[in-house]
Amino acid sequence: MTIINAAPLVRAIDIRKTFGDFEALKNVTLDIRRGEVVCVIGPSGSGKSTFLRCINQLEQIDGGAIWVNSELVGYRRDGQKLYHLKDHEIARQRRSIGMVFQRFNLFPHFTALENIVEGPVQVLGEEPGQARERARALLAQVGLADKETAYPSQLSGGQQQRVAIARGLAMRPDLMLFDEPTSALDPELVGDVLQVMRDLARSGMTMIVVTHELAFAREVADRVVFMDRGEIVEVDRPEQLLSTPKHSRTQEFISAVRV
Amino acid sequence: MTQTATMAATGPGELPADEFRIAHYTIMPQRHYGRFLAAAAILAILAAIARAFAMGDIEWRYVGMFLTAPAILHGLANTIVLAVFAMVLGIVLGVVFAVMRLSKNPVLRIVAIGYVWLFRAAPALLQLLIWFNLALIFPRIAFPGLFDVRTVDVMTPFVAGLLGLGIQQGAYTSEVVRAGLQSVDQGQYEAAQAIGMTRMRMLRRIVMPQAMRVIVPPVGNEFIGMIKLTSLASVIQYSEMLHAAQTVYYANSRVLELLFVASIWYLGIVSLLSFGQSFVERYFGRGDRGGRR
Numbered sequence: 279m280t281i282i283n284a285a286p287l288v289r290a291i292d293i294r295k296t297f298g299d300f301e302a303l304k305n306v307t308l309d310i311r312r313g314e315v316v317c318v319i320g321p322s323g324s325g326k327s328t329f330l331r332c333i334n335q336l337e338q339i340d341g342g343a344i345w346v347n348s349e350l351v352g353y354r355r356d357g358q359k360l361y362h363l364k365d366h367e368i369a370r371q372r373r374s375i376g377m378v379f380q381r382f383n384l385f386p387h388f389t390a391l392e393n394i395v396e397g398p399v400q401v402l403g404e405e406p407g408q409a410r411e412r413a414r415a416l417l418a419q420v421g422l423a424d425k426e427t428a429y430p431s432q433l434s435g436g437q438q439q440r441v442a443i444a445r446g447l448a449m450r451p452d453l454m455l456f457d458e459p460t461s462a463l464d465p466e467l468v469g470d471v472l473q474v475m476r477d478l479a480r481s482g483m484t485m486i487v488v489t490h491e492l493a494f495a496r497e498v499a500d501r502v503v504f505m506d507r508g509e510i511v512e513v514d515r516p517e518q519l520l521s522t523p524k525h526s527r528t529q530e531f532i533s534a535v536r537v
Numbered sequence: 538m539t540q541t542a543t544m545a546a547t548g549p550g551e552l553p554a555d556e557f558r559i560a561h562y563t564i565m566p567q568r569h570y571g572r573f574l575a576a577a578a579i580l581a582i583l584a585a586i587a588r589a590f591a592m593g594d595i596e597w598r599y600v601g602m603f604l605t606a607p608a609i610l611h612g613l614a615n616t617i618v619l620a621v622f623a624m625v626l627g628i629v630l631g632v633v634f635a636v637m638r639l640s641k642n643p644v645l646r647i648v649a650i651g652y653v654w655l656f657r658a659a660p661a662l663l664q665l666l667i668w669f670n671l672a673l674i675f676p677r678i679a680f681p682g683l684f685d686v687r688t689v690d691v692m693t694p695f696v697a698g699l700l701g702l703g704i705q706q707g708a709y710t711s712e713v714v715r716a717g718l719q720s721v722d723q724g725q726y727e728a729a730q731a732i733g734m735t736r737m738r739m740l741r742r743i744v745m746p747q748a749m750r751v752i753v754p755p756v757g758n759e760f761i762g763m764i765k766l767t768s769l770a771s772v773i774q775y776s777e778m779l780h781a782a783q784t785v786y787y788a789n790s791r792v793l794e795l796l797f798v799a800s801i802w803y804l805g806i807v808s809l810l811s812f813g814q815s816f817v818e819r820y821f822g823r824g825d826r827g828g829r830r
């Protein structure tokens with residue numbers, strides 16, 4: 279390591295999110311270093327997805343603040359006042375964050391290659407020929423070099439999810455968010471997707487992964503976050519948190535998932 | 538029961554008794570007597586109608602003669618021009634107001650609701666008459682510093698027809714487009730936002746192309762309706778198909794002959810449009826399972 283970038287890539291401080299009266303996130307605070315892989319686990323409804331979605335502004339937070347790349351997310355500061363960002367400014371902030379969804383959400387009217395090329399050409403203004411070249415390389419990276427002309431409906435779930443990962447990477451993001459990327463897949467298709475994510479983690483990508491794959495978390499994560507009822511209950515290295523959790527709620531969850 | 542008994546008699550792996558070997562029997566074709574009867578009845582009725590028209594006081598050679606008369610062809614062209622432009626105006630307005638209707642901005646939303654409410658309420662014929670007679674309320678149309686014209690000069694039958702039909706069409710189309718936009722999965726909006734698209738680019742590149750699959754069939758249907766709706770513009774002196782036919786029969790009194798001429802042309806255009814619609818639908822259905830480009 280030659281450069282030690284002191285500022286964390288993601289800094290969430292005291293974020294709160296409510297849906298009506300329901301508090302989906304309560305004072306969530308977390309720093310994520312550049313190059314770190316953080317897995318988020320927790321029971322259904324604990325706010326894991328909501329946390330990810332707040333980071334790239336698919337949800338607006340109701341309190342606290344998030345910084346990505348030392349830039350305040352969603353607001354412009356002027357002295358002590360905060361102003362909401364405009365549509366195109368929010369769009370610009372999202373470019374540096376890739377997101378992979380549980381249900382893939384590939385664009386069905388585009389081929390695999392077109393799905394990947396869309397962001398670089400339309401959003402980043404890259405030259406189409408070059409963007410296609412790079413998209414081909416990304417398809418090869420996720421093991422789908424032969425599928426560039428296939429439409430999403432002609433791909434298996436696992437293949438679609440790998441195209442979705444390539445689509446996110448095509449934006450050259452600083453951060454990749456994964457929201458249960460393998461939960462909608464048949465068991466035999468999970469492995470390929472996890473392998474792509476494993477390689478990505480090794481390449482130094484900063485990743486936040488909401489997952490139920492505890493074995494994957496143990497192997498790949500630098501830290502694991504356990505969330506319950508809108509709060510971060512415990513954050514620790516995977517071998518600690520998954521084997522000898524300190525908090526009783528974490529223990530309950532881990533032992534329940536084990537069986 | 539007796540068959541079960543026979544079956545039981547033959548042991549496992551044994552061939553069934555001869556009474557089950559009927560593979561060589563001939564299957565007799567089904568007789569659909571009802572269909573024959575219905576067809577015969579309908580043919581008889583059609584023949585009677587055809588005979589009535591053939592024997593009636595109608596000169597069929599006039600129909601043939603006027604089918605391609607310059608006045609009629611001119612009317613045909615005007616019908617097509619008005620229908621196409623009114624439809625384009627309707628689609629543009631429809632898209633704009635549908636997007637406004639789904640906007641977060643409450644002002645835009647209310648304006649869109651008001652537009653649909655107002656222009657769907659009044660009959661098309663009445664709207665045409667209002668546009669055509671606009672000069673009675675506003676003798677001049679002016680924009681300070683830009684232009685200032687007499688209303689009667691700009692509000693030609695074509696312009697009045699275009700505005701009257703296009704604007705009311707926009708109200709209908711905006712509802713169709715709205716349904717189309719809402720039919721697109723929420724995940725598509727999120728995926729588009731996640732790769733940093735602005736709202737407008739997302740609508741243009743991701744949402745609209747998918748919404749088109751829902752939008753095209755009803756809009757095709759409305760385009761066909763528009764072809765026929767243009768005949769209303771005959772009352773404001775726009776020389777479309779029906780108006781052309783009327784002008785001719787006022788001169789030669791061949792009323793029904795000319796109405797038939799007009800009918801034949803409408804039939805022709807509408808058939809062509811129905812045919813074209815299936816191609817457009819196929820294009821926007823690309824990527825569907827089964828439907829390949």
Ligand SMILES: Nc1ncnc2c1ncn2[C@@H]1O[C@H](COP(=O)(O)OP(=O)(O)OP(=O)(O)O)[C@@H](O)[C@H]1O
Pocket residue numbers: 297300302320321322323324325326327328329
């Ligand atoms: N748009 C919304 N409107 C109302 N409530 C919501 C909305 N989105 C999420 N919630 C609620 O917020 C809570 C947290 O939801 P979230 O999706 O973040 O849970 P999760 O931890 O991702 O669960 P899962 O493991 O089932 O995906 C849930 O109780 C959910 O019902």
Ligand SMILES: [Mg+2]
Pocket residue numbers: 326327328457458
């Ligand atoms: Mg979730």
